Amino acid sequence: MASEAPALGVTRARWSRVGPYVALTKPRIIELLLVTTLPTMIVAKRGVPPVWLMAATLIGGALAAGGANAINMYVDRDIDRLMHRTRKRPLVTGAVTPRAALTFAITLEVLAFAELWGLVNLLSAVLAVSATLFYVFVYTMWLKRRSTQNIVIGGAAGAVPVLVGWAAVTDTLTWTPVVLFAIIFIWTPPHFWALAVRYREDYQAASVPMLPAVASLVRTTSEIVLYTVALVAVSLLFSAVAHMGLVYTVSAAVLGAVFLVMAAQLWRLARVDRATGREAMRLFGYSITYLTLLFVAMAADTLIRYH
């Protein structure tokens, strides 16, 4: 552990320079965007798209999302310092200067647009970059610090990758990707509010009006339940719109039922004032599993039915 081998020293030095830039892109969020994009491409094609197209779309999408996240950190560097959860971000610790971060972010966006336009198509490039613009200007700069509906509306940016994936395969958009968009859009509030319940003191310290920071837990958790009901309904609507089979429909029903039960449990605990960050984080964790499995199910359903 304490070895000071020169080779390791070099690697570490290099990482200390690259690492903060990777952190600027919020790799965990990008991961989630890709989890929704790839199955969408399979559903659009009703088969497995060529590997180069999947790679080009995922790389372009990751670049665009990474750039958006970095711009977000640039704009939010003042409040990230006030919040415990975000105190180690590279712009707070000083590992990267604000100017370097912004340059890096804009470079990523330009690369994303060029890559998608050149290798995939113009529609996917325009969609990916408009998601960034929406995220930065509508969510981060306008709504985040002003409205309790900040992430409800800002969630639209996170839902765009399915449109990018669909457009990459078909070069057009139909009802099917719009319903996929709606699934992620409606999934975002319960997903994010569960996290914000755990970190509500952070948001209060930074005066960011995330719903759990300004409303009671009962109020927040009841909204989580309502959104979850809508989410389950839209996930089943997708089954009809996209002519999905049993694999998807049953998966959506079961996954949704679990989500509903967990959300309702959190609400019940909140009513007797016993909801804690731990239960909220369990719901947050499940919301990620839910979205991942839902999209895996639609890809599996498509591959089973058309092959």
Add this chain to the structure above:
Amino acid sequence: MPGVSPRRPRPIFLVVGLVVAAVLGVGLFLTRPGGSPSPNGSAPRVGSRVPAFSLPRLGGGSSVGVPGEGGGGGRPAVLVFFASWCGPCQSEIPALASIYRTQSAGGATPKVALIGIDGSDPTHNALAFVHTDGVTFPVGVDADYSVTQGLFAFTGLPESVVVRGDGTIAHITYGALSTSQFWAWERRLATPT
């Protein structure tokens, strides 16, 4: 609660209403008919009349549509909606093309017209696809999806529509039309009840 802000959360109904409105709005925008609107404004279904359309022919020549080569005026037709990028089309189209070549050999007129509708496909891709697969049946170019999506409300490819001689829809297949399905429909259409 601590940290109460002067801004109270707005009613959930407003948000849900906005979401529904946004989804409906985008949906209506996307499904707006680009060509002639369907007569009753809704998606065609089995038993209803096939919507009339006319598209430029892939590779040039007279336009392609219904009623025309079939699907009205007495001759049944199978409309095959496809694209070169679509996965299952890559096995469906060569099989149907082979049937059509056999049936139209020596200038014969097949009992059932086969009409391809190529959706959202760059022309050079479509031409290469059709060439490789030996497609000799007429193919209409639906570049902006106005027929596939606007008129037939299809959300994926391939789909096919079996049309009786009198212009009513006998069957809609979501996914590839197999050769055995094609043969079965040809038999049923040839012996009108």
